[in-house]
Amino acid sequence: MSEPDLSEYAAMWTTERDQWELRRVGGVYLPITKGDQPRVQLICDDTLADEVTTRMLQAGVTVVDVV
Template sequence: MSEQTFLAYASMWTTERDQWELHRFDDTYLPIMKGDPSMASLICDDELADLVIARMRAAGVTVVTSE
């Protein structure tokens, strides 16, 4: 994974942070763009997904649980 690939997701925890939520399922988080309809962002590279989710959580993106 390149830094350029990682930075392509930066708006999810910076400029567009308020447009995103992290939906928690067990020990997994799924980035969801708010809206009607809402839209999931699937990141197929596990290492990249972990880094993006960690940045989103550190930036205070809302976490939604089903409980």
């Protein structure tokens, strides 16, 4: 099985890391842009979404628990 192409999302945990946060809803993380009008980044491929989330967590992107 090949590795997912992360190049489209890499800025989320590198150059634009401070513009993103992960909102944890139950056991699911949603990547959201910060700001007055937060927007979720939908990733329809589960494997790709898991890898993006892992990279964001490893890079120290802020995690916000939603209750």
